[in-house]
Amino acid sequence: MKKIEAIIRISRFEEVSEALHEVGIDFFTYWDVTGVGNEKSGAIYRATVYETRYIPRRIISFVCRDQFAEAAVNAIVRSAKTGELGDGKIFISTVDDSVRIRTGEAGPESLYIKD
Amino acid sequence: MKKIEAIIRISRFEEVSEALHEVGIDFFTYWDVTGVGNEKSGAIYRATVYETRYIPRRIISFVCRDQFAEAAVNAIVRSAKTGELGDGKIFISTVDDSVRIRTGEAGPESLYIKD
Amino acid sequence: MKKIEAIIRISRFEEVSEALHEVGIDFFTYWDVTGVGNEKSGAIYRATVYETRYIPRRIISFVCRDQFAEAAVNAIVRSAKTGELGDGKIFISTVDDSVRIRTGEAGPESLYIKD
Amino acid sequence: METMDFTMSINTFWVLIAAVLVFFMQAGFALVEAGFTRAKNTTNILFKNLMDFCIASLGFWALGYGIMFGAGSGFLGEIEFFSNVDHGEALGLPNYAFLFFQLVFAATAATIVSGAMAERTKFSAYLIYSAVITLVIYPISGHWVWGGGWLASIGFHDFAGSTVVHSVGGWLALVGAAILGPRIGKYKNGKTNAIPGQSLVLGTLGVFILWLGWFGFNPGSTVSFADPGLVAHIFMTTNMAAAAGAVATVITTWIRYKKPNLSMTLNGVLAGLVAITAGCDVVSPGGAVIIGAMAGVLVVFSVEFFDKIVKIDDPVGAISVHGVCGAFGTIMVGAFAVDGGLFYGGGFSYIGTQLTGVAAVGAWAIGTGLILFYGLKYILGIRVSRKEEENGLDFYEHGEKAYN
Amino acid sequence: METMDFTMSINTFWVLIAAVLVFFMQAGFALVEAGFTRAKNTTNILFKNLMDFCIASLGFWALGYGIMFGAGSGFLGEIEFFSNVDHGEALGLPNYAFLFFQLVFAATAATIVSGAMAERTKFSAYLIYSAVITLVIYPISGHWVWGGGWLASIGFHDFAGSTVVHSVGGWLALVGAAILGPRIGKYKNGKTNAIPGQSLVLGTLGVFILWLGWFGFNPGSTVSFADPGLVAHIFMTTNMAAAAGAVATVITTWIRYKKPNLSMTLNGVLAGLVAITAGCDVVSPGGAVIIGAMAGVLVVFSVEFFDKIVKIDDPVGAISVHGVCGAFGTIMVGAFAVDGGLFYGGGFSYIGTQLTGVAAVGAWAIGTGLILFYGLKYILGIRVSRKEEENGLDFYEHGEKAYN
Amino acid sequence: METMDFTMSINTFWVLIAAVLVFFMQAGFALVEAGFTRAKNTTNILFKNLMDFCIASLGFWALGYGIMFGAGSGFLGEIEFFSNVDHGEALGLPNYAFLFFQLVFAATAATIVSGAMAERTKFSAYLIYSAVITLVIYPISGHWVWGGGWLASIGFHDFAGSTVVHSVGGWLALVGAAILGPRIGKYKNGKTNAIPGQSLVLGTLGVFILWLGWFGFNPGSTVSFADPGLVAHIFMTTNMAAAAGAVATVITTWIRYKKPNLSMTLNGVLAGLVAITAGCDVVSPGGAVIIGAMAGVLVVFSVEFFDKIVKIDDPVGAISVHGVCGAFGTIMVGAFAVDGGLFYGGGFSYIGTQLTGVAAVGAWAIGTGLILFYGLKYILGIRVSRKEEENGLDFYEHGEKAYN
Ligand SMILES: Nc1ncnc2c1ncn2[C@@H]1O[C@H](COP(=O)(O)OP(=O)(O)O)[C@@H](O)[C@H]1O
Ligand SMILES: Nc1ncnc2c1ncn2[C@@H]1O[C@H](COP(=O)(O)OP(=O)(O)O)[C@@H](O)[C@H]1O
Numbered sequence A, B, C: 001m002k003k004i005e006a007i008i009r010i011s012r013f014e015e016v017s018e019a020l021h022e023v024g025i026d027f028f029t030y031w032d033v034t035g036v037g038n039e040k041s042g043a044i045y046r047a048t049v050y051e052t053r054y055i056p057r058r059i060i061s062f063v064c065r066d067q068f069a070e071a072a073v074n075a076i077v078r079s080a081k082t083g084e085l086g087d088g089k090i091f092i093s094t095v096d097d098s099v100r101i102r103t104g105e106a107g108p109e110s111l112y113i114k115d
Numbered sequence D, E, F: 001m002e003t004m005d006f007t008m009s010i011n012t013f014w015v016l017i018a019a020v021l022v023f024f025m026q027a028g029f030a031l032v033e034a035g036f037t038r039a040k041n042t043t044n045i046l047f048k049n050l051m052d053f054c055i056a057s058l059g060f061w062a063l064g065y066g067i068m069f070g071a072g073s074g075f076l077g078e079i080e081f082f083s084n085v086d087h088g089e090a091l092g093l094p095n096y097a098f099l100f101f102q103l104v105f106a107a108t109a110a111t112i113v114s115g116a117m118a119e120r121t122k123f124s125a126y127l128i129y130s131a132v133i134t135l136v137i138y139p140i141s142g143h144w145v146w147g148g149g150w151l152a153s154i155g156f157h158d159f160a161g162s163t164v165v166h167s168v169g170g171w172l173a174l175v176g177a178a179i180l181g182p183r184i185g186k187y188k189n190g191k192t193n194a195i196p197g198q199s200l201v202l203g204t205l206g207v208f209i210l211w212l213g214w215f216g217f218n219p220g221s222t223v224s225f226a227d228p229g230l231v232a233h234i235f236m237t238t239n240m241a242a243a244a245g246a247v248a249t250v251i252t253t254w255i256r257y258k259k260p261n262l263s264m265t266l267n268g269v270l271a272g273l274v275a276i277t278a279g280c281d282v283v284s285p286g287g288a289v290i291i292g293a294m295a296g297v298l299v300v301f302s303v304e305f306f307d308k309i310v311k312i313d314d315p316v317g318a319i320s321v322h323g324v325c326g327a328f329g330t331i332m333v334g335a336f337a338v339d340g341g342l343f344y345g346g347g348f349s350y351i352g353t354q355l356t357g358v359a360a361v362g363a364w365a366i367g368t369g370l371i372l373f374y375g376l377k378y379i380l381g382i383r384v385s386r387k388e389e390e391n392g393l394d395f396y397e398h399g400e401k402a403y404n
């Protein structure tokens, strides 16, 4: 099982969500974070003009069976991309096991993703 | 060392926290997220009735020695379960190393979990 | 590629950020969490004095090439340490792959970290 | 330009402005209660605070006003539909000016209860409660004191409603919270847990708004500006009691809990205000400082008492602030009234009268409260299900979160 | 002590206090609009609400006052720079008292639009719109009704501005929102999506503040305290309509959506208030309850209509609350006016006059609105870019987030 | 009905209502300061704002009133315990009406400082400061101008307190902030960093409430409604200066920082209000627009100056808004006063007098401020430890977070 964590622009969230749905990923968890990266944005507070590298981002995180990982990554890249600095990153890692709390079942079956 | 990430209902948090304590897990980190899964909930905003799949959830995340993982997972399943759709998932993965910032010590000793 | 997740005191954030910069880590993502650990803090709410183990913390998370991991961990330990209970933990794990959304490029090149 | 009846114009103007300030207290209550409870129940608590005012407006206009001010007997006014009998005339006020002023008072009594019963009461049951208090409970005991009833006859003094408004609300809150039972998690294995409210910003803003409203509540109860000195006097006593209440609570919490505590001090301000309400016209500013300060200390111990000894879960402290300090302040009139008070050589009889009033109104509120809340409990149910409570009332009762 | 002209002092005092309450409605609008929109546009919406008041202040003082109240013709007042002609004297008021009162009314009309056009309108275009409405659009139709113009002559009755203020704002909101187009994501594949606002706390506090302000808006429109009974009467009708509006909306949403809904009920309160504004002086409290309740039902269906059928995206419901309920309430004067209304045996002619006024002012607002917003669209652009909208106006237009 | 002394009733009524509006400014200050600082210090800043009002109430009543208004000498009033000497009579007011009005002014002066010293000042030191300013510093310089002291004799004109209230607060803020030193992280390696406040919603609501309060502050300073034209005039000048201040700041920030900036514009509104306070009775609305607009520009450069050149860290801009614009506005009276001002042919002497007053009061405030804050620093300590500051004052000083 693979864990996919995508750090995306909040403004692309709806598109990414739909693109994931199309490739069969219907379950995920997300939360808002602050990203520090290449992108900078001009900001003003009272009399101070400054550049901030702290940009609001959203993490979408999900675990899927190995065979879904590639399609999912492609779907995210496709839908999250604007082409400008700061589109974000996707990290893929391996998960040992997964358990569905409601049923206690473990392993791939616990991931209700239609094949 | 194993990393356990449990996505649970916020309303089960207290119970999970106690159940973990009972199996010797006294240290963890949590934050609130939005989950997208099987569960749906009816919502109304002004004149629009709609169904939302965005449900508030909480992630409990901790790293423990291998031998604690199973007990911890069982404790979470036991305490977080309501039996209804949306009880959440637990993901187990392997962590290479852990460091306690205060002392700089690395490896299992950095995880103050009583055996 | 290694994923480093550091759970630190919010008050040390600026220092950690600078220390990471010095060792060449310019990209990361962070969010605020609640930590449960050794540290306790006295609290009062209306007529009730109590001790809480729920302490505000910040997670700094980033993925870097293997050869940067050690320096990064050292930098964090150095900068996040106050010596008092509750300085936090660093967890290191292995990531399979990384993709830059803007360009679609995968692997270490997607991590813009100067060598 | 028509010629003006200056007296009537000034008095009416004054009464209406005071009423507007009292109206705004609704916003203050809404904020305090939202601030002192958790975010998952915020839609619900705001909604209750809005609707109790609306229902009180309709109910007091439709019937309550007549029951309170109608001639009737010493115990009860009269059924006068839609406020069609003029009770302002005797005061030199248009009927609707006096009605509007009294209506916002009735709504204040109604809204006190929502805080004590917050985070677990059914919305529908709360709406029914709101109707009953403004149609029946409040107007009847109100009649005793302000409608020419039997307490008025024996010389009971409650100028602006420490007892008539606040302690009625407070005792109903007590009964309601007791019958409801505590919130899940409040008491566990014999331990009393703190359930911190979501926002002290909301709480503090709410208290400032309430304090503002009290400058209508107390001095407005003159329902006349014939005596400017009296009105000004009441501004001073009201303000000094609030300030002294806050300072006393700060000191008490600093000593008792080692740190100055804001959430309790917000209650301390209100404690001072509630306590001075009965005697704001007859005590001196110095007396007001003493009454306010005592209330500011009392409220701390009262909150602890209900929270830890009696174990009645009152998320905002309504029982202590409105019930206990309301009763306390009313009794203190007998001690501090410049004319006839114990400390001014008046003997104990004044205190006796005050005690009678406090006890009678308290018994009435508690008695009717028991009938009302037990009735609601067995007929309709007053408490939401465990699941609703755990997930928040906003989610199940309204399908609408307060924050997005 | 100089001797006082009591009549003038009391009237001026009253008008200024009423104006202060109306002024504070600006804060109410700011909070409601901030609460009903998303956090990424909060700096922007607050800023617009602040600046429209400032621009309206300057513009109405510089020119609008003269255009509205200058003798002129039945259609138009006069160009009088910096309010240098006294229009208060005839009313027994200092010119500046009357000016200030009228100025805050003009600002109210101006600020209504920002909510309907929220989350996608260019800041610069909005500022220009603010100037045009207070310099031209509002004063001209205002002149017809309140400046002795042709609608006043035919007996059109709009006491405090259901039509003059609210529906002008509402129709401009309609035109503006229509020309702007919906927010991204509001309509997708023929489906209407809910875009929940960030905070019902802000929304509720805003509505309480607006309700408070209405106690200046309606009774203050007497611009005199010569008739205390009338002022008190207006307090009652205003309050009862608001309360009835809320209750009606709660019931409607409970039946229609299965759950009592707060966000819509907040609109219901305002619907009741807007609807009673025209006739608050001539309908009875009972009539006010009926008008308020009807508006509370109407607003639900109106919001649905614009949201789902016409598909004009109005984030706060300004079109329905101010436009539709403003028109509705104005017409209802013809039915419920105690003196001459249809239900009091007055026949249909009163309603006819009211309809004329509503239609004329509506046509004026829509006509000038079309010119204004299309003009702005083609000359300057009124809508921010897709990117700005997606990332939030705060980010690109101001470089300043509302929350940190 | 007793017969009424209409003059006294109207005047008292007016003074008390104005005082209520000024009282409510406390909530405005609390919100602005909470909004402009970080969430980790919110309990602390709210608490300070609440307690300074309470302490000022007690202190001004106990002693300050006599020191300010007691006959005494040109430099000092008298020690009169508990306001037991009547200073209202001469004005045709009940003593307590005048006292209450003056008390809320004293509290305003006191509360200004908390913002500039926010996020790093010890709670206990702040409480002591609050007592000293209302017991000593403010009443003495207040005596010079409003208590019949030496500045009154030479013709210094400060109608509602640009200097007496605002610049005293501003200069004390300057001294306090300077002695405290900047917040950790404000200046690093010679760079000035922005430390954005937590919420512009709180900031904006606070500014609206302050603006509202100013309609009590300025026109209320007539302490009489004998001249309705004057009161109305002051409403207009006050409002126009605020509006012009905002517009001027928007334009200035738009040019200087490329984008219209809300956080600074909020200061711009206050700058306009503070600046017009001295001359609101003697300048024309046009003059008010000019003064307000100049203050709106000035405040931007002043904030930059203190922030970047002098490097005194003032989180909310109190020094610039109250100190600098207060002084500026006072001096401008000499230029724009319709009767005797430079631009109305009055020559330079008026400006000279104004400068004298500004300088004398400034020197007094700065001198006593130095003694006070250095004294506190060496005896008690005024700054929290590094650890407390980093983790937030709420955590260590109160054990209570503002948000949960
Ligand atoms: N190595 C990394 N580890 C963790 N997060 C990262 C890393 N690199 C980038 N990010 C996240 O991705 C976001 C976008 O990256 P950025 O470098 O600005 O743009 P781009 O990927 O287009 O070059 C950053 O704000 C940060 O949140
Ligand atoms: N594959 C997944 N990856 C990440 N989070 C998931 C995944 N599946 C479920 N979740 C999280 O678990 C929550 C509960 O899952 P859900 O499917 O609604 O219930 P159940 O597990 O009972 O079928 C979701 O809201 C989501 O946050």
Ligand SMILES: Nc1ncnc2c1ncn2[C@@H]1O[C@H](COP(=O)(O)OP(=O)(O)O)[C@@H](O)[C@H]1O
Binding pocket: B027, B028, B029, B061, B062, B063, B064, B100, B101, B102, B111, B112, C007, C034, C035, C036, C037, C038, C039, C055, C057, C084, C085, C086, C087, C088, C089
């Ligand atoms: N095993 C763990 N898994 C996840 N988070 C942990 C773990 N141990 C500690 N933490 C986090 O680190 C924070 C600091 O840990 P704590 O035990 O209080 O201090 P110390 O590391 O100095 O002994 C905790 O609040 C918690 O957020």
